Amino acid sequence: MSRIELTLNGKAVSADVEDRTLLVNFLRDAQQLTGTHVGCDTTQCGACTVLVDGRALKSCTLLAVQVSGAKITTIEGMANGEALHPVQQAFSECHGLQCGYCTPGMVMAVTDLLRRNPKPTDEQILHGLEGNICRCTGYINIVKSVKRASELMAAG
Amino acid sequence: MPDHAHTPHAPFQRKEDRRLVTGHGLYTSDRTFPGELHAVFLRSDRAHAQIVSIKTDAAKAMPGVHGVFTAEDSKAAGMVKVMCMLALKGTDGEPPRVPARSAFADGCVRFVGETVAMVVADSVAAGLDALEAIEVEYRELPHVVDASRALDAGAPVIHDAAPGNLCWVGEAGDRAAVDAAMAAAATVIELSVESTRVIPSPMELRCCAATYDAANDHYHVYSVTQGVNAMRIQIAFAAGIPENKLTIHAQDVGGSFGNRSPHYPEHCAVMLAAKVLGRPVRWAGTRSECLASDYHGRGNQIAGKLAIDKDGHFTAIQLDWVADMGAFITPAGIASHTRNPVVLLSGVYRIPAMHGRWRAVFTNTSPIAPYRGAGRPDVNYMIERLVDEAAAKLGMDPADLRRRNALGLGQFPYKTPTGTTYEATDVPGSLEKAVRLADWKGFPARRAEAKARGMLRGIGMATFIENTGAGVFPKDQVDIEVDANGMVHAYSVAHAQGQGHETTFTQVIADAMGIDTANVLLHEGSPEHTLIGNHTGGSRSLVGAGSVCKLAGLKLIEVAKSAAAAMFDTEPSQVDYAAGTLTDRVSGKSTTLAELARRPEGLKTQAEASIGSTFPTGCHIAEVEIDPLTGTTEILSYVAVDDCGHAVDHTIVEGQVHGGVLQGVGQVFAEKAIYDEETGQLMTGSFMDYTMPRAGMLKHIVIDENCIPSKINSLGAKGVGEAGCTGSLSALSNAMADALRPLGVPPMDMPFTSNRVWHAIAAAGGLK
Numbered sequence: 058m059s060r061i062e063l064t065l066n067g068k069a070v071s072a073d074v075e076d077r078t079l080l081v082n083f084l085r086d087a088q089q090l091t092g093t094h095v096g097c098d099t100t101q102c103g104a105c106t107v108l109v110d111g112r113a114l115k116s117c118t119l120l121a122v123q124v125s126g127a128k129i130t131t132i133e134g135m136a137n138g139e140a141l142h143p144v145q146q147a148f149s150e151c152h153g154l155q156c157g158y159c160t161p162g163m164v165m166a167v168t169d170l171l172r173r174n175p176k177p178t179d180e181q182i183l184h185g186l187e188g189n190i191c192r193c194t195g196y197i198n199i200v201k202s203v204k205r206a207s208e209l210m211a212a213g
Numbered sequence: 214m215p216d217h218a219h220t221p222h223a224p225f226q227r228k229e230d231r232r233l234v235t236g237h238g239l240y241t242s243d244r245t246f247p248g249e250l251h252a253v254f255l256r257s258d259r260a261h262a263q264i265v266s267i268k269t270d271a272a273k274a275m276p277g278v279h280g281v282f283t284a285e286d287s288k289a290a291g292m293v294k295v296m297c298m299l300a301l302k303g304t305d306g307e308p309p310r311v312p313a314r315s316a317f318a319d320g321c322v323r324f325v326g327e328t329v330a331m332v333v334a335d336s337v338a339a340g341l342d343a344l345e346a347i348e349v350e351y352r353e354l355p356h357v358v359d360a361s362r363a364l365d366a367g368a369p370v371i372h373d374a375a376p377g378n379l380c381w382v383g384e385a386g387d388r389a390a391v392d393a394a395m396a397a398a399a400t401v402i403e404l405s406v407e408s409t410r411v412i413p414s415p416m417e418l419r420c421c422a423a424t425y426d427a428a429n430d431h432y433h434v435y436s437v438t439q440g441v442n443a444m445r446i447q448i449a450f451a452a453g454i455p456e457n458k459l460t461i462h463a464q465d466v467g468g469s470f471g472n473r474s475p476h477y478p479e480h481c482a483v484m485l486a487a488k489v490l491g492r493p494v495r496w497a498g499t500r501s502e503c504l505a506s507d508y509h510g511r512g513n514q515i516a517g518k519l520a521i522d523k524d525g526h527f528t529a530i531q532l533d534w535v536a537d538m539g540a541f542i543t544p545a546g547i548a549s550h551t552r553n554p555v556v557l558l559s560g561v562y563r564i565p566a567m568h569g570r571w572r573a574v575f576t577n578t579s580p581i582a583p584y585r586g587a588g589r590p591d592v593n594y595m596i597e598r599l600v601d602e603a604a605a606k607l608g609m610d611p612a613d614l615r616r617r618n619a620l621g622l623g624q625f626p627y628k629t630p631t632g633t634t635y636e637a638t639d640v641p642g643s644l645e646k647a648v649r650l651a652d653w654k655g656f657p658a659r660r661a662e663a664k665a666r667g668m669l670r671g672i673g674m675a676t677f678i679e680n681t682g683a684g685v686f687p688k689d690q691v692d693i694e695v696d697a698n699g700m701v702h703a704y705s706v707a708h709a710q711g712q713g714h715e716t717t718f719t720q721v722i723a724d725a726m727g728i729d730t731a732n733v734l735l736h737e738g739s740p741e742h743t744l745i746g747n748h749t750g751g752s753r754s755l756v757g758a759g760s761v762c763k764l765a766g767l768k769l770i771e772v773a774k775s776a777a778a779a780m781f782d783t784e785p786s787q788v789d790y791a792a793g794t795l796t797d798r799v800s801g802k803s804t805t806l807a808e809l810a811r812r813p814e815g816l817k818t819q820a821e822a823s824i825g826s827t828f829p830t831g832c833h834i835a836e837v838e839i840d841p842l843t844g845t846t847e848i849l850s851y852v853a854v855d856d857c858g859h860a861v862d863h864t865i866v867e868g869q870v871h872g873g874v875l876q877g878v879g880q881v882f883a884e885k886a887i888y889d890e891e892t893g894q895l896m897t898g899s900f901m902d903y904t905m906p907r908a909g910m911l912k913h914i915v916i917d918e919n920c921i922p923s924k925i926n927s928l929g930a931k932g933v934g935e936a937g938c939t940g941s942l943s944a945l946s947n948a949m950a951d952a953l954r955p956l957g958v959p960p961m962d963m964p965f966t967s968n969r970v971w972h973a974i975a976a977a978g979g980l981k
């Protein structure tokens with residue numbers, strides 16, 4: 058067991074975790090933040106993506122103890138009350154989700170992509186989505202969502 | 214852009230989106246239960262072996278372990294059956310051979326990934342530790358993983374009940390007529406293809422949980438599903454319990470594509486443990502577990518023959534079809550890959566003589582179940598590749614050959630020689646639209662330009678027809694009621710897994726009732742409404758439950774009129790309804806749905822309809838370019854013109870087409886479940902090895918519609934969920950064949966991976 062302290066969606070959290078606990082399990086099981094999903098066991102799908110100090114990382118491949126001291130944002134921390142985050146808004150407007158299972162990971166990955174590159178080209182968007190699998194949408198509307206999010210964010 | 218490219222909502226937002234984009238969906242794996250225990254499975258690590266012994270004592274003694282279960286337990290509990298929805302006798306007079314299947318392998322393992330034992334523990338980690346303490350002694354048996362080889366004399370027999378590994382054999386059509394037409398034909402094209410075995414892999418991992426209410430001897434099962442009714446009859450059957458002793462719960466489902474419709478052994482396993490241990494028991498698969506033990510899709514080896522007269526008219530078609538069933542049958546596996554192809558054997562064409570033979574075969578692989586299209590893409594793939602090979606042989610434009618043979622608008626209803634009656638559709642019209650959008654005529658110039666750059670360019674067309682809408686339940690029912698605030702609630706058992714029913718079904722009701730969609734809510738999977746109705750599958754839900762939503766809205770207006778008439782002391786015929794308000798034409802008095810709902814008897818009704826098949830069609834055209842130096846392919850354009858009947862929401866229709874086409878792209882270029890012949894091991898056991906389609910494989914689809922509303926449901930809807938798969942396998946593969954043909958590459962099968970394409974080019978002597 059180790060003690061970890063972190064900021065989770067803006068709130069200070071401290072907890073005792075087994076050393077082998079993966080961040081995704083800590084979030085889903087201990088913190089009941091089930092918006093972060095699991096879609097694979099080989100770090101391929103990105104369903105588990107969260108922001109760790111602003112960087113999109115796959116929480117299935119991090120130990121909870123590794124992020125002690127960090128600021129973590131999960132999908133539940135993205136909307137501001139009733140107002141959706143522009144990336145969430147864009148996915149909905151562009152029909153960038155069907156079953157929605159990949160969506161939380163997509164939203165987190167795209168948020169980081171747009172932080173690093175607010176006006177990505179199509180190629181840069183495709184590159185940015187390489188780590189995320191969606192089985193439903195065919196990705197075309199996801200690419201559209203990224204462009205729309207970029208517009209929404211530019212408009213402030 | 215097509216002129217319909219508006220969105221009915223501005224900005225577009227599905228009703229289900231808010232919870233899903235904020236992480237507040239409730240998927241099965243999100244559910245927790247007070248006092249819950251966790252199940253983990255020991256799975257067969259070999260393809261075929263006798264189980265000599267299983268020692269579980271050490272595992273039972275491990276910390277945190279509450280129970281270890283094997284076939285002894287599931288057999289004692291009577292959990293030994295698998296449902297088979299095809300009862301039809303085959304040409305040998307036999308119905309399908311349906312070997313018993315217990316929740317755990319009984320005396321023998323028959324595929325890698327089969328459930329052998331289950332540990333139930335305080336945590337997944339404790340369970341996994343205990344799994345390692347289970348000792349299984351196996352005696353290896355010879356295995357066979359290829360369906361054609363399984364039919365060979367001397368092949369290892371997988372079930373004693375199925376000699377020669379034959380599960381079912383059936384024929385359809387008129388063999389003598391076909392033989393005569395083949396003999397008389399000017400040209401006969403022969404081609405063997407394989408619609409490859411793929412792993413559907415919805416992104417939500419397969420999972421389920423069970424609780425047992427001992428006081429009422431009642432099970433509650435929480436599961437990924439395509440519909441709670443269909444799941445309940447299947448699981449009750451497999452568990453050997455009455456249906457009224459089981460309730461299925463589900464809310465959000467992370468994708469299905471056919472794969473979440475069947476019952477699985479894990480359902481019975483967690484029910485058994487929940488009852489024995491008196492605690493809720495949950496299981497969530499890992500991706501590797503799911504790749505090995507989720508039912509796979511397709512897996513059809515087909516030999517086809519097409520006869521053509523001197524004028525280029527098709528005169529006969531004949532198929533010899535080997536359908537891989539895997540190691541056990543699944544409820545709809547046989548029917549999908551035998552009955553659907555019989556229904557669609559004519560494709561979109563007038564073909565006077567047809568015949569086919571279907572053999573469903575056991576192999577030492579994961580069982581096969583429906584996967585998006587369920588036999589429709591497979592039969593279309595065979596027919597459309599024959600048509601393109603024929604065009605090449607005859608030196609004809611493939612579009613012209615299709616124009617010459619496709620059924621035109623004036624020829625419907627059309628009864629095919631295998632007994633299907635197609636309803637009206639306009640394939641030639643869709644074809645003309647598609648060739649315009651794809652600039653079919655300009656292709657030779659584009660090919661020449663590509664050739665000058667050293668690239669191989671190809672174009673491919675597919676025309677297709679599908680049967681959608683008919684279900685296994687006799688009718689679809691929808692409950693509708695108004696609450697005290699005037700909100701309209703509809704209840705259906707067609708369960709969405711991404712299709713957006715909460716948006717489209719409520720739109721249908723809102724349109725029928727002249728009210729705002731914001732005032733309508735849809736509830737699926739509400740067990741307290743004991744509705745008869747089909748699950749979502751076979752592109753049927755808008756056609757079925759969706760069209761019944763319209764009837765429900767209209768019926769509710771009539772019920773409200775009667776109630777208002779009683780209130781106004783007049784006749785219902787004197788009451789006008791508009792936009793939620795009811796007015797007495799004579800007195801001018803009025804009331805609202807909300808007010809009527811506040812009466813003690815409330816305001817509600819139920820609507821139902823029995824709905825058979827609709828026949829959506831389409832024409833898809835793909836253009837590809839292959840780099841012969843690397844074998845890599847880029848899809849340069851994709852045009853999809855579909856007849857989906859009346860579309861409720863074009864954005865959602867387009868989303869379905871996008872998703873379906875990309876699943877086709879996956880199968881054509883990347884995906885394939887590969888079992889090693891020698892060891893029987895699944896070589897594509899993780900997402901490192903099984904190639905899921907990624908962003909960028911297909912960058913754009915030009916979509917248009919050419920819709921003839923269906924006459925058999927109140928909406929005029931035809932299914933569109935599977936059209937993308939059905940059109941794309943053929944269009945993309947034909948484009949690849951077209952690109953490779955000038956090099957003399959013989960007809961090649963999917964997957965067109967860069968490696969396989971490069972080798973095919975090299976084998977044909979390379980660039981000339």
Ligand code: FES
Nearest residue numbers: 096097102103117
């Ligand atoms: S669950 Fe983390 S990458 Fe798939």
Ligand code: FES
Nearest residue numbers: 155159191192193
């Ligand atoms: S929306 Fe279903 S996996 Fe992406």
